Amino acid sequence: WLRYVPIKNKSLLLEYKKQIVSPVVLGTSATAAIARKELSVALLGLTGSSYLINSNINTSSVFIAGTVKSSAVLSALVTKEELNRIGNEGFIIKAKPGKTFITGNTDLAVLYGIFHYLRLLQTNQKVINLNVISIPKLKLRMLNHWDNLNRTVERGYAGFSIWDWHRLPTFIDQRYIDYARANASIGINAVALTNVNANSIILTPAYLEKVKKLADVFRPYGIKVFLTARFSSPIELGRLKTADPLDAIVQQWWTAKANEIYSLIPDFGGFLVKANSEGQPGPQDYKRTHADGANMLANAVAPHKGIVIWRAFVYAAENPVDRHMQANDDFVPLDGKFNSNVMVQVKNGAIDFMPREPFHPLFGAMPKTPLMMEFQVTQEYLGQATNWVFLAPLFKEVLDSDTYAKGKGSTVAKVIDGSLDDHTLTGMTGVANIGNDINWTGHPMAQANWYALGRLAWDYNITSDTIADEWLRMTFSNDAAFVKSTKQIMLRTREIMVDYMNPIGLHHIMATGHHYGPGPWVSNLNRPEWNPVYYHKADSVGIGFNRTASGSNAIGQYHPEARKQWENISTCNEKYLLWFHHASWNHKMKSGRSVWNELVYRYYTGADSVKWMKQEWLKQQSKIDAQRFNDVSMLLDTQLEEAKWWRNACLLYFQTFSKQPIPSNYEQPDKT
Ligand code: GCW
Numbered sequence: 175w176l177r178y179v180p181i182k183n184k185s186l187l188l189e190y191k192k193q194i195v196s197p198v199v200l201g202t203s204a205t206a207a208i209a210r211k212e213l214s215v216a217l218l219g220l221t222g223s224s225y226l227i228n229s230n231i232n233t234s235s236v237f238i239a240g241t242v243k244s245s246a247v248l249s250a251l252v253t254k255e256e257l258n259r260i261g262n263e264g265f266i267i268k269a270k271p272g273k274t275f276i277t278g279n280t281d282l283a284v285l286y287g288i289f290h291y292l293r294l295l296q297t298n299q300k301v302i303n304l305n306v307i308s309i310p311k312l313k314l315r316m317l318n319h320w321d322n323l324n325r326t327v328e329r330g331y332a333g334f335s336i337w338d339w340h341r342l343p344t345f346i347d348q349r350y351i352d353y354a355r356a357n358a359s360i361g362i363n364a365v366a367l368t369n370v371n372a373n374s375i376i377l378t379p380a381y382l383e384k385v386k387k388l389a390d391v392f393r394p395y396g397i398k399v400f401l402t403a404r405f406s407s408p409i410e411l412g413r414l415k416t417a418d419p420l421d422a423i424v425q426q427w428w429t430a431k432a433n434e435i436y437s438l439i440p441d442f443g444g445f446l447v448k449a450n451s452e453g454q455p456g457p458q459d460y461k462r463t464h465a466d467g468a469n470m471l472a473n474a475v476a477p478h479k480g481i482v483i484w485r486a487f488v489y490a491a492e493n494p495v496d497r498h499m500q501a502n503d504d505f506v507p508l509d510g511k512f513n514s515n516v517m518v519q520v521k522n523g524a525i526d527f528m529p530r531e532p533f534h535p536l537f538g539a540m541p542k543t544p545l546m547m548e549f550q551v552t553q554e555y556l557g558q559a560t561n562w563v564f565l566a567p568l569f570k571e572v573l574d575s576d577t578y579a580k581g582k583g584s585t586v587a588k589v590i591d592g593s594l595d596d597h598t599l600t601g602m603t604g605v606a607n608i609g610n611d612i613n614w615t616g617h618p619m620a621q622a623n624w625y626a627l628g629r630l631a632w633d634y635n636i637t638s639d640t641i642a643d644e645w646l647r648m649t650f651s652n653d654a655a656f657v658k659s660t661k662q663i664m665l666r667t668r669e670i671m672v673d674y675m676n677p678i679g680l681h682h683i684m685a686t687g688h689h690y691g692p693g694p695w696v697s698n699l700n701r702p703e704w705n706p707v708y709y710h711k712a713d714s715v716g717i718g719f720n721r722t723a724s725g726s727n728a729i730g731q732y733h734p735e736a737r738k739q740w741e742n743i744s745t746c747n748e749k750y751l752l753w754f755h756h757a758s759w760n761h762k763m764k765s766g767r768s769v770w771n772e773l774v775y776r777y778y779t780g781a782d783s784v785k786w787m788k789q790e791w792l793k794q795q796s797k798i799d800a801q802r803f804n805d806v807s808m809l810l811d812t813q814l815e816e817a818k819w820w821r822n823a824c825l826l827y828f829q830t831f832s833k834q835p836i837p838s839n840y841e842q843p844d845k846t
Contacts, residue, residue, distance in 0.1 A: 175625060175648040176352075176359060178219030178296070182652070186298055191221060193237065193274055193301055198228045199288070200240025200248075204394035205281035209239065209288050212355065216292045239276035239284050248277040256307065263363070263396070264309035267291060271302050282396040289359040297647040308633070311591045314517075314546065314601030315631035316364040316400075317357070317624075318446065319608070323376060328369050329552050331559035332609030332616035337367060342384035346391060353608070354395035360628025364398045364601075370448035370485060372404035374411050377431060386438040398443035400483070403471060405447065406455040407431070418460035419470035432474035444480035445471050446519070451488040464488075464504060465511040472513040481515045481599065483546060486536055487526075489703065496719075496726035497703040498524040502535050510542035517599050519546040522572040524728070525709075527555050527605075528681040529672045530568070532740070532750055535731035537586045538577025544597040547573075547590045551623045552607035555682075555689050556671060559616035560812045562787065563671050564664040566626040566638035573634045578735035587634045602631040617809060618802050621649065622664065638665060656797040663787050670787070672749075673780025674817040678763075678772060679718065679753035682709040683824065691816065692823040710752070712831040716759050716769065718752030729754055759832045770832045777821040778840055784814040 181187045194217065199210045210227040217225045231238060231245060242249040242257060251268055257279060260266065265278040265287030276287040290308060294301050320328035321335035336349050357365070367388065368376050375381060389399040408414040408427040417424055435442050449456025449467055457467030468484040475482065489500040505518065512518065518540065523531025527550035537545060549569055556563050573587040580594060588594040590602060604627035607615045615621045622645045629641050642664045646657050675692075676683065683706040685693030697707040711719055721728040722741055729737050740746045740754045748764060751757055759770045767775060788810040795803055822843035825836060836842060 175296075175621070175645055176216075176355060177648065178216045178292075180222055181220050181295070181298065183298055187221060190295055190301065191223070192272065193269065194221075194225070195236050196228060196232065196234045197225055197237040198231050198235045198239065199284070200229060200231070200238070200244035201281045201284070202229075203281045205285055205396070206240075208358075208394050209281070209285045212285075212292070213239075213288055216295070220292075220295055236272055237274045239288055241280060241284060242277050243279075248275055251275055251277060260307065260309050263361075264307065265290065266308075267304050267306040269301055269304035274301070274304070285358060285396070286361060293359075293644060293648065297644055298652045310361055310632045311587075311634060312600045312602050312631050313598075314364050314443075314603070315362050315628060316366065316601060316603035317362060317551075317606040317608075317627075318366045318370065318548070318603050319606045320369040320371070320552075321367065322369050323373050323381070327609055328371060329550075329554040329605070330607075330609050331552060332607060332614060332620070333611040334609060336608060336610050337388070339381070339384055343387040346387065349610070350388060350391045354392050354397055356614075356624075357397055357628065358395040360625055361632040362628045363396045364400060364443050364603075365392070366400040366402055366443075366446040366483075366603075368402045370402050370446060371452070371454060372402035372448070374404040374407035376401055377403070377407055377411060377435075379434070382435060382438055385435075389439045389442065393441065398441055399439060400443040400446050401435075403445040403447050404455065405449045405457070405459075405467060416460065417455065419457050419462050419466045420460070425470055425473065428471060428474040432478065432480065436475075436478040436480070440478075442475075442478065442480060444475045444482055444515075446483045446485070447471065448485045448487065450490070451485070463508055463511070465508040468516045468518075469511075469513045472516045476513070476515050479515075481517060482513075483517050483519045483601075483603075484512075485548070486518050486520045486534075487548075491701050496721065496728050497708075498721060498728040499535075499726065499731060502539060502731045505536060506539050508543075509540040512543050515599070517544045517546045517601060519548045519603065521548045521550075522569075525682055529556055529563075529668070529676045530571075530679075530749060531681065532753060533572050533575040533577065533586050535728070537575075537589045538579030538584060538594075538733060538736075539731065541579065541595040544592065544599040545590055546601040546603060547586070549602070549604045549627060551604035551627050553617075553620065553623075554605075555684055557675075557813065557816065558690055559620070560809055560816060561671060562617060562619045562663075562806070562809065562813060563623075563667045564619070564626070564638070564642060565623040565668065566630065566641045567665065567668045569626060569630050570634070570638055573630070576736060578733040582735070591634075602627075604631075618805055619664070621645075650798050650802070653797050656794055659790050660794060663790050666783070667787070670780055670783040670817075673776045673783065674820045675780070677776035677780070678748055678769075679750045679755075680710055680824075681753060682706055692820045692827075694824055694827050710828075711756055712828055714831055714833075716757050716761065717773075717828060717831070718756045719754070720756040721754045725756070759834060768834075770828075770834045771837065773828065774825060774836055774840065777825055781814070781817040781821045784810065784817045788814060 214227045265283045268275045325335040406417045408417045408424050412427045450458040472482045486501045489497045520536045524534050577584045592600040625645045626641050642661045683694035694706045697705050699705050743755045757769045761769045763772045
């Protein structure tokens with residue numbers, strides 16, 4: 175989206191050229207230099223003219239960017255109150271005919287303001303009269319890379335890791351810089367470089383030198399580096415006998431390790447930890463709690479102002495309780511026991527990044543602990559690199575959900591932005607979909623999900639429509655007809671996928687292990703909760719997971735008013751019907767159809783809608799370059815095949831329980 179292609183609209187171009195005369199970006203920092211460079215590259219691309227970006231104001235300067243401290247002209251524009259309100263990262267843009275000012279408290283804020291301004295140009299908006307105050311709603315706006323040191327990426331579908339550990343620390347790939355530019359342009363300010371299934375080798379001196387180099391590259395773009403910490407590192411690297419968090423020698427080991435890291439990277443963000451989950455070591459190995467583990471690390475980084483992000487994605491093989499409930503069981507009793515520099519990072523739903531999940535019951539259940547949102551940008555369970563799914567509507571559905579923790583309006587967004595329970599540490603992260611593919615994200619349309627994550631972490635009130643609009647205009651074309659049709663496709667993709675994969679609350683019926691394609695029949699894995707049959711529970715009576723009081727009672731972990739929308743099978747929001755209920759095959763839906771016929775209807779409608787996506791896409795051929803047009807066309811062919819595969823596989827399998835026909839007006843599924 176930083177293509178900066180020539181602006182086609184001549185009158186707008188003229189208007190822009192009148193506004194941007196002798197542009198100035200004040201400041202001597204590396205960040206200010208980056209802002210100057212970005213502006214000059216962008217203006218050359220967009221206008222075709224080369225601009226010298228000054229670093230001093232002169233008599234002809236009518237476009238001035240810089241911190242309030244750098245110029246009296248700029249400080250006169252803003253009030254004290256505004257300056258307090260915008261903090262370190264918020265920015266202000268004011269423009270009237272022939273004058274444009276971009277300012278903030280820091281050079282980073284000014285860089286963010288410049289990216290915002292460039293977006294206005296890239297999306298062909300008016301810039302003559304502007305009065306923008308933009309303040310991020312969350313402090314940490316993060317990407318989590320699940321990148322391994324051998325450059326494979328767990329759940330990565332866009333090639334190998336962009337971190338070239340072999341050639342670091344000497345060789346700085348231009349990709350690191352472009353990655354930082356892309357992130358800064360959407361406000362992402364933190365990145366965990368390594369897989370949460372962590373390798374302790376990253377904490378060895380040789381690797382820390384490499385990490386330092388990346389941190390040095392990212393720093394002027396406002397991006398802090400975090401590392402994942404393998405809990406057993408003191409044993410593996412320090413040759414200690416234990417990693418018990420209450421053991422003084424273990425504590426000293428981590429303190430020394432933190433000191434070593436901070437001596438190289440003074441603004442190191444801190445540690446991200448997956449512990450006692452899916453075989454990872456953790457404090458429970460020593461009969462200690464998650465809080466004991468997190469606080470030990472938190473103590474080690476506290477003197478350096480670092481933080482610990484402790485993941486709540488836990489469920490244990492030996493625990494017979496509904497997997498949905500295990501994180502709350504483990505974490506709710508620990509509310510109030512975490513140090514002040516610990517955040518608990520919670521996946522958006524209680525199972526695992528499904529096409530649709532109700533919000534995680536931990537949101538609203540730990541008022542004394544700052545909770546950080548974890549979304550998955552990479553499409554592990556959403557068709558990986560062949561399916562076009564725009565995730566902003568999924569992210570927003572979760573953020574807008576009401577936890578009712580403090581009455582109506584206690585949305586998940588208000589839990590994570592700290593406003594509900596008065597927290598200052600706030601954040602949102604996305605498991606990155608970035609790899610070394612030439613287009614960064616595998617599917618060309620998947621870049622929109624990286625973009626959406628950043629935009630929503632900055633301001634979760636931005637609509638999906640706006641995000642799609644901005645991204646399409648910058649990435650492809652400002653052609654009105656193109657934007658309108660393609661946006662329509664994007665905005666429907668997520669519901670279409672839910673229909674052909676996991677309609678009316680079905681979940682986790684993907685093939686096991688790789689999670690690609692359908693596998694609802696799998697039942698032979700030794701961990702019951704890894705088998706899809708555990709989740710759909712189809713039998714001769716019906717289908718779905720009873721999580722109400724007569725079943726696992728996972729629903730009991732939600733506040734009563736939240737529960738109400740799901741608890742009664744006859745009034746349950748049908749998007750979540752089979753998530754919370756075991757419904758009989760003949761249970762009547764609001765549509766008048768039986769559950770069986772509704773499944774048939776959804777699976778067919780979903781697959782047919784992919785045909786519609788393709789038809790709409792084909793109309794765009796003349797609007798964009800042949801390469802991306804063809805890439806997306808071919809991927810849509812694949813997506814259609816996969817949607818049919820899902821439809822046929824799931825319906826034929828569930829039919830063995832329902833014993834009901836697929837109505838004859840539907841093309842009958844091919845059993846091969
Ligand atoms: O969704 C599951 C993935 C694992 C992942 C785990 C987690 C990093 O299948 O690959 O491990 O979640 O989030 O920890």
